[in-house]
Amino acid sequence: MSDALHARTRDSTEEQERTWRDHDADRSEATKRSESTESEDETLQCPECGSADLVTDEERGETVCADCGLVVDEDSIDRGPEWRAFDSAERDKKSRVGAPTTNLMHDKGLSTNIGWQNKDAYGNSLSSNQRQKMQRLRTWNERFRTRDSKERNLKQALGEIDRMASALGLPENVRETASVIYRRALDEDLLPGRSIEGIATAALHAAARMAQVPRSIDEVARVSRVEEDEFERAYRYVVRELSLEIQPADPTEYVPRFASDLEIPKETERTANELLENAKRENVHSGKSPVGLAAAALYAAAQLTNEELTQADVSDVTDISEVTIRNRYQELLEAWDLDSPYGGRGRTAEA
Helix, strand or coil: CHHHHHHHHHHHHHHHHHHHHHHHHHHHHHHHHHHHHHHHHHHHCCCCCCCCCEEEECCCCEEEECCCCCEEECCCCCCCCCCCCCCHHHHHHHCCCCCCCCCCCCCCCCCCCCCCCCECCCCCECCHHHHHHHHHHHHHHHHHHCCCHHHHHHHHHHHHHHHHHHHHCCCHHHHHHHHHHHHHHHHCCCCCCCCHHHHHHHHHHHHHHHCCCCCCHHHHHHHCCCCHHHHHHHHHHHHHHHCCCCCCCCHHHCHHHHHHHHCCCHHHHHHHHHHHHHHHHCCCCCCCCHHHHHHHHHHHHHHHCCCCCCHHHHHHHHCCCHHHHHHHHHHHHHHHHHHCCCCCCCCCCCC
16 A cells, blocks of 8 residues: 555656656747747847848948948858859859869860879878779779760870970960860761871861961971871861861961070061061062071071071071071062162171
């Protein structure tokens, strides 16, 4: 009897404690909700007039009451980008959500690259097991990135274009244009029967001509892995089939680079450009190599400005024979004597 009474008393006490705990929890939750509501009311209401019509000016970082004009909050945190864009193209260009696409990679840079360094994020060397695992991942990554013959072809060609452009010192825009030309040739089935290196060299030469930073055929052939004859045939074929609009090379486009290599003063370079412009007016340049005319103009300008420059020096830099330089030199000076007000000044002939 006594044991049953004690059990009932204990159960009643435990039930009462549970009731009190639940009541305290409910009261605590209600208090939190009330405080949260009061905090929201304080945030969403104007302390001056009590209006809840608040306007956020994101450009100035201010929150203003629309009724009384009170600045409720200022110097708010701008969580947007630090740049401004005025159209969708500019916005896409400035966005840093991902790496920009590029035609210099066969997948346009949309796939993942696994670095070759066997180090973790802290610069610590990986263990032997981890190195083996990473090497296996690199192998599979390369297999997934080039899943068919067309992608393997494109990957090899774009690597070749980048190598030759680096050797020739061509800018980024020329490499991009060459990559686009090669992609067009691949899409239009111009490669069967021709080498990848030949079409890649032709695309790079055409892109350099289109960007008005030309390189001579000898210069391009020197860094290419194909013979000069094959490269010239591929170039003519690509230009004809793709209907590329390539203007004839201007001799003056070669002058700054050759003048820099020869380390001649600006006065001599300016005189060489004047000689070439005069030759174009007299139609002396028609049917002649622009590189040969540029080389001869530099030599003739050096003679007119009394600079010490030999035909052998010009020939070494420009890859033009001394015979060609002498012939073009005479033609340029004859046209200079006929038309220029400075005709005949300081003219000397070299045997």
